[in-house]
Amino acid sequence: MAIDFGKRLGFGALRLPVFDPNNQQGIDYETLTKMIDIFMEQGFSYYDTSYIYHGGLSEDALGKALVDRYPRDSFLLSTKMPIKFMKKKEDMETIFEEQLKKCHVDYFDFYLIHSIGKETYDSCKEWDTFEFLKQKRAEGKFKEFGVSLHDSPEFLDLILTEHPEIDFVVEQLNYIDWMNPAIRSKEIYEVAVKHNKPIVVMEACKGGTLAEIPDEAKKLMTDYNPDASIASWAYRFVGSLPGVRVVLAGMPKMEFLMDNIKTFENFTPLNADEYKIIDQVVEIINSNSAIPCTVCRYCETECPKSIAIPDYFALYNDLKRLEKSSSENEVMTQAFYYGNFLEQGRGAASACIECKKCQKVCPQNLDIIDYLKENVVPVIENYNPMAKIESHY
Ligand code: SF4
Ligand code: SF4
Structure with missing residues (x-):
């Protein structure tokens, strides 16, 4: 046709x-x-x-x-x-x-x-x-x-x-x-x-x-x-x-x-x-995010380990939203993005040495170290999409 x-x-x-x-x-x-x-x-x-x-x-x-x-x-x-x-x-x-x-x-x-x-x-x-x-x-x-x-x-x-x-x-x-x-x-x-x-x-x-x-x-x-x-x-x-x-x-x-x-x-x-x-809806959804990061990126330039802090927080927020209404497939797709950052040479969330340089500049006063350790590492970094896919075979 x-x-x-x-x-x-x-x-x-x-x-x-x-x-x-x-x-x-x-x-x-x-x-x-x-x-x-x-x-x-x-x-x-x-x-x-x-x-x-x-x-x-x-x-x-x-x-x-x-x-x-x-x-x-x-x-x-x-x-x-x-x-x-x-x-x-x-x-x-x-x-x-x-x-x-x-x-x-x-x-x-x-x-x-x-x-x-x-x-x-x-x-x-x-x-x-x-x-x-x-x-x-x-x-x-x-x-x-x-x-x-x-x-x-x-x-x-x-x-x-x-x-x-x-x-x-x-x-x-x-x-x-x-x-x-x-x-x-x-x-x-x-x-x-x-x-x-x-x-x-x-x-x-x-x-x-x-x-x-x-x-x-x-x-x-x-x-x-x-x-x-x-x-x-x-x-x-x-x-x-x-x-x-x-x-x-x-x-x-x-x-x-x-x-x-x-x-x-x-x-x-x-x-x-x-x-x-839709613009208003986006604001509401983002303001209901699990980690209230505004992506100003001040922290990023301070980090000696090149950790993509706001990007990992955005991925975490996505994952939390996805968990509410969808299946493994969607979580897996989002987890691919995390791997892309590592491939591009960005530091893993677990590479944080707790120097606190990021927290000193965060205008939202976020406990960045805790969010990385307690949220990003267990939920995203330890998620292994390839293992999930391969387990089907
Ligand atoms: S505390 Fe961790 S995330 Fe923050 S600047 Fe230091 S190494 Fe980077
Ligand atoms: S400084 Fe704070 S609000 Fe700005 S990007 Fe970093 S974590 Fe997010």
Whole structure:
């Protein structure tokens, strides 16, 4: 089928319906099948999966519930190369073929390098991954090639400059991360736009946390528009941005699917009043943060260990918000960002030598040492996303 992004909601198979949220492999196929039927009936067609989602069963779930039941040219299928899990060059071919089988297809519409970062980019160079993918595309095994990332705008700029053959970018984009110093969504968005790359948005509702905001913030939204769900504001924020091709939404429940369809079937961009409300909501959410850091960054320049103090606090605040309403998947995604700081040479939270230089300059009088030791180290630094992922295999 011609690539038509008229209806820009994507069915995110990171979060499919399951019987028990603690068992991501227990997919509820009956509900999933019904949801896919509704999605297709309403004229939506974009599906996003990956090798690792749902303990390795997400691709197969779409193979059964979608591919086996609909003509191949009636939907668009996107999946991702799990470069982090590959041990050697030959794994690219083996896993690519395995993915085609798992998805029950002989070609993908979109194929991505999953969560590209400094370390994975080094593997890509060593294994000639970009050449491998160019070859696969030339063979008709997929149509467009993208990257998903949880890294910095500088890194995105580097790979888009070195590899102009990348067709599109999948990035974490939502109104609370837009100016988040640890995630820098706005700057990443601007890099993609500068390189003329269409953007596919992930985490628009930040793992569901932007549907569960403080009551004071909810009231601002419902007073303005009682008929709109809280989540719809988050989806409309990203859908209103120029250059956004598709907005992915996790679909763990039928009610989420119906609400998302309502938002996107006759999409209305945010107006000026609504942007102002979102600004106020961001302030309320941030003021309810577990660590009330204002990101002035005075402490950072004092630290002899180059600890990215405000960024780690921002990540901690994210994790606390995520814990309230979402699953391991979201916590894991956020934890990747911490690893990025260490890769960039920033000090670990546990490297603090308690010299107190930071605390002397903090205008909020925060007990930075305690927050690092009691909050950041146990919750973020000791969290091991790779162990969590690998435990599925
Ligand atoms: S107390 Fe710790 S975090 Fe603060 S400046 Fe010293 S080493 Fe850095
Ligand atoms: S000085 Fe205090 S408020 Fe400013 S960034 Fe550091 S911890 Fe946050």
